[in-house]
Amino acid sequence: MKLRHIIISALALMIVATVSCGKKGNSKKVTVALNATYPPMEMLDKDKNIIGFDVDYFKAVGKEVGIEFEFINVAWDGIFAGLAAGKYDMIASAVTITDDRKKTMDFTLPYFETGLALVVPKDSTAKKISDLKGQKAGSQIGTTGAFQIKKHKGVILKNYDAIGLAFEDMASGRIAAVVCDTPVAADYALQKAEYKKKFKIAQTIPSKEFFGAALPKGKDKALLEKLNKGIKAVQSKGIDKKLMKKWLGIE
Secondary structure, three states, rough: OOHHHHHHHHHHHHHHHHHHHHHHHHOOEEEEEOOEEOOOEEOOOOOOOOOOHHHHHHHHHHHHHHHOOEEEEOHHHHHHHHHHOOOOOOOOOEEEEHHHHHHHOOEOOOOOOEEEEEEEEEEOOOOEEEHHOOOEEEOOOOOOHHHHHHHOOOOOOEEEHHHHHHHHHHHHHOOOOEEEEEHHHHHHHOOOOOOOOEEEEEEEEEEEEEEEEEEEEEOOOOHHHHHHHHHHHHHHHHHHHHHHEEEEEEO
């Protein structure tokens, strides 16, 4: 009888151990959508890996609170619809927090302050968006840059799926200007070898905009709280400053 009890106990312990190991191995990753056409915030390297400020930032957030992220590249024009449809858990792709977006999405605490910038060819006389009446100005579809152009009567908005396409068109003379977030403008106009001799930043628009990660409205309060805790930790430890220096050259 004693031997029987010993065998049963051993089997029970093996079952518990197996279940425990299974739970650890199947821990769910949080899927994060990014549109990797927006350097230096998110882009693809030569091996098609998604890299950039947002990727490093949320890896740091995850490290602080024990979240493992899986980053996936999604076209910008469908990125919010995909979130609503449950195709991924969150978006961390230089998403500006706006009142309209807050109606349909939950946002984390702000993790990056930005503004907008007007980029024009070096020989352009335009100093502000309103100087472009009768001309085309490009921006990525559905962004605050596109919304800003729309505010100026007589300026023709041309939307692009990727901001890089707008800069290509401006280099070819097909549009007169590009409006985008300031870190992206600085990357294209001041950093990129093929453009820094061709473009200049004509105007910065201090709009007091902030980026936040977006989650489906009312769906995952626990994840939202964890992300906010991680963002606070990254900021309090100065990790965000190190990432700004790495990706944006900001001391």
